[in-house]
Amino acid sequence: MTIAIVGAGMGGLALARVLHVNGIEAVVYERDAARGARRQGGMLDIHSGQRALREAGLLERFLAIARREGQDMRLLEPDGTLLLQEDTPEDAPMARPEIDRTDLRTLLLDSLPEGTVRWGHAFDHAEDGVVHFANGSSARYDLLVGADGANSRVRSLLTDARPAHLGQNAVELAIPDIDRTHPDLAAMVGRGNYWVFGDGKSLAAQRNGDGCVRIGVSFYNTGEDWFTTNGIRFDDPPAVRARLIELLAGWHPRITALIAAASDDTVAPRPLATLPVGLTWPSNPTVTLVGDAAHLMPPVGEGANMALLDGAVLGAALAAHRGDFGAAVAEYEKEMFERTGKAARMSADMQELLMSPDASRRLLEFFQPS
Known part of the structure; x- marks a missing residue:
């Protein structure tokens, strides 16, 4: 059989x-x-x-x-206000x-x-x-x-x-070897998850075991054609990063610095469906x-x-x-x-x-x- x-x-x-x-x-x-x-x-x-x-x-x-330590979490508002920080003790259960x-x-x-x-x-x-x-x-x-x-x-x-579109469109980015290339941003993100929510948008940064920090910038209540209507061209990664920072106008520059630090070959669109x-x-x-x-x-x-x-x-x-x-x-x-x-x-x-x-x-x- x-x-x-x-x-x-x-x-x-x-x-x-x-x-x-x-x-x-x-x-x-x-x-x-x-x-x-x-x-x-x-x-x-x-x-x-x-x-x-x-x-x-x-x-x-x-x-x-x-x-x-990946269970660590930091939750912020767009202006940089820290709402919650949870650090996992070394003897915490897995x-x-x-x-x-x-x-x-x-x-x-x-x-x-x-x-x-x-x-x-x-x-x-x-x-x-x-x-x-x-x-x-x-x-x-x-x-x-x-x-x-x-x-x-x-x-x-x-x-x-x-699958039907979820009403959420995300852009995925990453900062390789962040401890060496951007130690200040590495310290800001911490050992686990770093979440910022506000104005129908979010930025999630996640520490990976390979030394990389993966970033997802999401836009909620948006349609399937959102990437097209917002003029984001993924054949030009620097322009994508600049446009994302522009769309997060008013967010604390320390947060948007994560976007600016991402490398060219890690920028990708992620329309979400269920x-x-x-x-x-x-x-x-x-x-x-x-x-x-x-x-x-x-x-x-x-x-x-x-x-x-x-x-x-x-x-x-x-x-x-x-x-x-x-x-x-x-x-x-x-x-x-x-x-x-x-x-x-x-x-x-x-x-x-x-x-x-x-x-x-x-x-x-x-x-x-x-």
Whole structure:
């Protein structure tokens, strides 16, 4: 019985690992040409996903490389007023440690047998138990698992649902080796997360384990055409940085200095989208979905955790119902729909808070309830 997993993200790799631990082999087909073909993004806050890593036999290795200090947080208003600063004690529990996405992906990849991941295999279509790839190759499957992210092409085999724009557009930047190149800004950001909210905008700076600080500048209640209408041309990074600083007029210059310090090759647009909250589909014994392919949510800290849990839960179900993919898929989807539905509703509520005019004060009340 052949299990084909499309996508070597967190959900797909967690599934492959849990299957391997249970003596069930699978093949992961990934469109990237190689492991390091592209940047994997910033830090991940792993909390509920630790259960999945335990079931995958990887929790101790995860805790050895995760960053306790990544739980530090600073919350400010645009004029530079510090509303909240939380510094994590050295003996604090690893309740929500941060880890570089690349490091977590490497941990999962290295835990799989050689050849489990087939690089350079972009999904094209599937029919009659055969999956076809853009490189002209094909493979038979008994169970096809779509772990191919927000713009999943496997999803169409189960539902017509498509991601809808969230009303938030972000620009991603980064300052490499910040301790050496901009020690004053490094001290300002601290060891974890640095958040500024106000006027329907935000700047989030996040310390990464590789010495880089990743920055996201977001504009809320904006449409899909926002990048075009605001004249931001991403073929001219210095002009993008200048325009962002202009759009944050009135913000403290120490905050906008983070934008000015970003390097040219790290500037990228990020229009954000979500799938409908509570999305379900009729169970199909030959196809299912994990991660963002199944439940794309606002980026408020739940997506990676849900993807890891998806992989672990589906892997355990397949191990418990060996050879009966229909029973395993139905059991997994029942649990997944309930669990991720709750997470999606919570994420939508947090997104609504972030998009409010007084987001900084509401966040302060959230973190320090009276």
